[in-house]
Amino acid sequence: MAEEPQSTGGEAPSEHADAPDREPLAEGGATLEEEVPQLDPEAEARRVAAMSFIRRLGDPILKSSATPVDRFDESLRRQVRRMAGIMGDAYGVGLAAPQLGLSQRLLVYRVGPDAPVVALANPELEWVSNDHETLDEGCLSIPGITVDVERPVYVRVRALDEDGETRMVEASGLEARVIQHEMDHLDGVLILDRTTRDERKRALRELREAERARERDQAA
Helix, strand or coil, X not given: CCCCCCCCCCCCCXXXXXXXXXXXXXXXXXXXXXXXXXCCHHHHHHHHHHHHCCCCCCCHHHHCCCECCCCCCHHHXXXXXXXXXXHHHCCECEEEHHHHCCCECEEEECXXXXXXXXXXXXXXXXXXXXXXXXXXXXXXXXXXXXXXXXXXXXXXXXXXXXXXXXXXXXXXXXXXXXHHHHHHHHCCCCHHHHCCHHHHHHHHHHHHHHHHHHHHHHHC
């Protein structure tokens, strides 16, 4: 899926802002949780550590509306770097603060190996297109599951960056989808809430089957 340029603007895993380089996402693939390649032991350990910080389906904070960011200081900038590091180590392309148990209207994303990490605080959708597209979406908070989600293809978002400066983003394609997905997390909305009833039932069935398989493995 082609990426579009941005307009203007315990111990955590690696807290650097730059997520590791990797191949672009395949056309039509799961868009919010990258297909994890065969990893060397060190990279796999980082991925497992990163995933341990991410709240999973069933955690109450994932169904709650987050509070606005009101302090733009070094603590917030550290939080952005931490989120970016966890996102990269977990092989995600976006991450919202509630996924780490933080009730903040803050998200980070990175679409493409050469793109910078972008932080959006208190983001608001100013405009969305009438053109919609339905694609598979995955989520780091619901690992292993993808569902069809329909979203506008083009969006314009007004937000603040980690320094409190206004940031305007006009996005399309994957970037627009990632932003909308992460903004949903700030309002307690998950991909299971955005899909059809049949897709939701299928996803929940797959989750139950995966949980039973884990229980069998642990008992063996």
